[in-house]
Amino acid sequence: MTVSAFTPNEMMTIAASRALSNDDVCFVGIGAPSAACNVARLTHAPDITLIYESGTIGTAPDVLPLSIGDGELCETALTTVSVPEMFRYWLQGGRISIGFLGAAQLDRFGNINTTVIGDYHHPKVRLPGGGGAPEIATSCKEVFITMKQATRGMVEKIDFYTSFGHGDGGDHRKRLGIDTKGPTLLITDLALWKPDPESKEFTVVSMHPGVTREQVQETCGWRVRFAERVEETPPPTALELTTLRDLQARTEGAHSGKKGA
Amino acid sequence: MAKFQSLKEAVADNLRDGDTVAFEGFTHLIPHAAAHEVIRQGIKDLTLIRMTPDIIYDQLIGMGLAKKVVFSYAGNPGVGLLRRMRDAIENKWPRAIETVEHSHAAMANAYEAGAAGLPCAVFRGYRGAGLKEVNPAIKSVVCPFTGEELAAVPAHRPDVTFIHAQKASRRGDVLIEGIIGVQKEAVLAAKRAVVTVEEIVDDFNDLHPNLCVLPHWTVTSLVHVPGGAHPSYTHGYYSRDNASYLEWDKISADRDLFTQWMKANVLDVGPDVFASRVKGL
Numbered sequence: 001m002t003v004s005a006f007t008p009n010e011m012m013t014i015a016a017s018r019a020l021s022n023d024d025v026c027f028v029g030i031g032a033p034s035a036a037c038n039v040a041r042l043t044h045a046p047d048i049t050l051i052y053e054s055g056t057i058g059t060a061p062d063v064l065p066l067s068i069g070d071g072e073l074c075e076t077a078l079t080t081v082s083v084p085e086m087f088r089y090w091l092q093g094g095r096i097s098i099g100f101l102g103a104a105q106l107d108r109f110g111n112i113n114t115t116v117i118g119d120y121h122h123p124k125v126r127l128p129g130g131g132g133a134p135e136i137a138t139s140c141k142e143v144f145i146t147m148k149q150a151t152r153g154m155v156e157k158i159d160f161y162t163s164f165g166h167g168d169g170g171d172h173r174k175r176l177g178i179d180t181k182g183p184t185l186l187i188t189d190l191a192l193w194k195p196d197p198e199s200k201e202f203t204v205v206s207m208h209p210g211v212t213r214e215q216v217q218e219t220c221g222w223r224v225r226f227a228e229r230v231e232e233t234p235p236p237t238a239l240e241l242t243t244l245r246d247l248q249a250r251t252e253g254a255h256s257g258k259k260g261a
Numbered sequence: 262m263a264k265f266q267s268l269k270e271a272v273a274d275n276l277r278d279g280d281t282v283a284f285e286g287f288t289h290l291i292p293h294a295a296a297h298e299v300i301r302q303g304i305k306d307l308t309l310i311r312m313t314p315d316i317i318y319d320q321l322i323g324m325g326l327a328k329k330v331v332f333s334y335a336g337n338p339g340v341g342l343l344r345r346m347r348d349a350i351e352n353k354w355p356r357a358i359e360t361v362e363h364s365h366a367a368m369a370n371a372y373e374a375g376a377a378g379l380p381c382a383v384f385r386g387y388r389g390a391g392l393k394e395v396n397p398a399i400k401s402v403v404c405p406f407t408g409e410e411l412a413a414v415p416a417h418r419p420d421v422t423f424i425h426a427q428k429a430s431r432r433g434d435v436l437i438e439g440i441i442g443v444q445k446e447a448v449l450a451a452k453r454a455v456v457t458v459e460e461i462v463d464d465f466n467d468l469h470p471n472l473c474v475l476p477h478w479t480v481t482s483l484v485h486v487p488g489g490a491h492p493s494y495t496h497g498y499y500s501r502d503n504a505s506y507l508e509w510d511k512i513s514a515d516r517d518l519f520t521q522w523m524k525a526n527v528l529d530v531g532p533d534v535f536a537s538r539v540k541g542l
Contacts, residue, residue, distance in 0.1 A: 030338075053365060055440055066503050067288045067501070070288070070501060071440075071500060073440075074496060083312070083369045083441075084369040084373040087384075092384060115362075120391070121395070126335070126346075126351060127342070130365075131313070131334035132365040134387060135366040135385075138388045161389065164390060167389060172389075173389075176389050178388050
């Protein structure tokens with residue numbers, strides 16, 4: 001396999017998986033975060049603890065779950081606890097090192113909206129809402145966010161604060177009495193972003209192979225800040241790509257939905 | 262004391278117009294058969310509580326039986342949006358509904374407080390979250406020992422809770438296995454509880470002592486409905502019918518298609534169809 005042939009989505013998932021380590025206890029959101037966490041587990045972080053909010057602790061699914069409560073998660077977990085216990089003892093109790101979230105709308109300070117587009121009481125589009133995210137964003141020691149870049153999603157101002165990132169930036173979290181780090185990494189299909197240590201504004205620190213600054217700016221609704229030195233993200237290795245593609249092929253086979261298949 | 266009944270009797274005896282009702286099951290063990298019986302009986306003006314409203318609440322709302330929904334994630338899990346619920350919120354079809362929106366943590370805590378007989382739940386939550394501004398039921402209290410400000414929400418105290426489980430014993434004790442969600446708390450928080458089960462066994466003498474069991478005297482009505490969670494799943498019995506969840510996205514996208522589907526698959530059939538729906542899953 002030639003390692004140069006990969007899609008931006010694959011690069012995003014693999015770059016996200018690299019940010020996770022063996023010692024992490026990770027609260028996994030469904031979709032892109034789930035793919036990244038399981039690629040990490042199947043490559044460099046075999047002992048990572050993956051937790052889904054349905055109560056499954058230390059799960060190791062063979063295929064990616066379609067929902068947060070698929071049977072596969074429970075069958076492969078070390079233990080499955082009730083949902084109140086999950087949120088009280090494990091999340092609120094401060095036992096999760098990384099919360100991994102996706103976003104419908106995101107601003108430059110890592111605040112996320114998955115609730116409504118438009119006014120809350122008269123929405124243009126009613127989105128599903130927060131689920132576990134409002135507390136994941138504040139109770140996990142730090143938060144990673146992953147999403148595809150688009151001006152519709154990465155906006156100057158979000159319509160609703162479903163989950164709090166760095167608020168207006170600076171020490172806003174501290175002022176609200178939140179002692180966790182909040183968003184520390186944003187992984188998109190084009191780049192890796194980290195918050196500026198002072199302002200907390202997301203700053204591009206690495207661009208994926210072949211990506212230009214113009215592309216990053218064109219697909220982002222705010223004026224993008226680039227770090228003084230912008231690295232190039234190493235391309236996916238053959239092992240990373242094979243692992244991701246195999247996982248996706250198994251997942252597609254399992255969820256293709258034929259009764260009795 | 263648990264009474265074994267038909268689904269028709271159990272719903273008619275326990276649920277009334279205007280009641281507050283919870284149907285629980287976190288992706289797993291969702292009591293679809295019970296919700297369909299409520300739809301057939303046309304019990305209306307309901308306040309529906311559920312963490313993830315998903316298909317059953319989309320159906321109850323689309324049939325015009327809900328006046329209010331208390332929830333924390335209104336999505337079709339793994340698929341997308343709830344189109345009937347959106348149509349009710351955005352266009353008031355077939356009627357306007359009131360919504361009370363929480364986070365999962367708040368909902369789970371509210372059930373636990375209900376089960377514990379407390380008036381409210383206290384937890385570290387909603388910090389910086391927009392829901393605090395739009396839901397007047399989210400308040401805060403100050404810890405009398407440390408001074409920390411904590412979130413407070415009212416306890417859930419449903420008139421009726423419906424759940425689906427694997428097994429009941431002949432005495433009416435109930436066993437829940439796998440992803441147990443918030444069902445134990447939802448049953449203990451409610452005035453009356455109706456449980457549908459896959460199977461009825463003689464007794465629970467051989468069970469491991471730490472399993473999730475509801476004693477028979479916490480359950481009002483028990484109904485034997487094999488397949489009663491479909492298209493959700495029952496751990497140890499049948500898998501989730503993911504194709505049905507994907508199909509729902511299309512059915513629910515169109516008012517007429519939805520209405521026809523509900524007539525053919527809910528109004529014109531009975532709970533016995535569920536056993537055949539899970540064959541091969």
